[in-house]
Amino acid sequence: MTDTNNKRHTIPRPKLIDKDTAPHSGFGAGSGDTEMYTYSCACGKGRIIEYHDNIPGFRDHTVVMSCEECSEKYTIDTSGGIRNWTLVHEDC
Numbered sequence: 885m886t887d888t889n890n891k892r893h894t895i896p897r898p899k900l901i902d903k904d905t906a907p908h909s910g911f912g913a914g915s916g917d918t919e920m921y922t923y924s925c926a927c928g929k930g931r932i933i934e935y936h937d938n939i940p941g942f943r944d945h946t947v948v949m950s951c952e953e954c955s956e957k958y959t960i961d962t963s964g965g966i967r968n969w970t971l972v973h974e975d976c
């Protein structure tokens with residue numbers, strides 16, 4: 885439980901507050917869908933948006949932090965995959 889040597893630590897993932905999936909007619913290579921998950925940010929004033937385009941020939945997976953306060957304190961670590969993103973706090 886203690887990682888005194890490592891100043892980088894992961895904080896608990898904020899809760900999911902909204903989820904939206906929509907079919908998409910695609911871009912000529914077949915149809916797909918899009919998914920958007922909205923999470924509360926760490927301080928609760930902003931949002932973290934996870935977005936997936938599951939469309940043949942057009943696949944885009946991103947996580948964006950939309951909070952000034954949190955973007956100064958945290959970084960989003962997607963090394964385990966976009967769907968498994970974690971918030972990492974870097975101690976000064």
Ligand SMILES: [Zn+2]
Binds near residue numbers: 925926928951
């Ligand atoms: Zn925030």
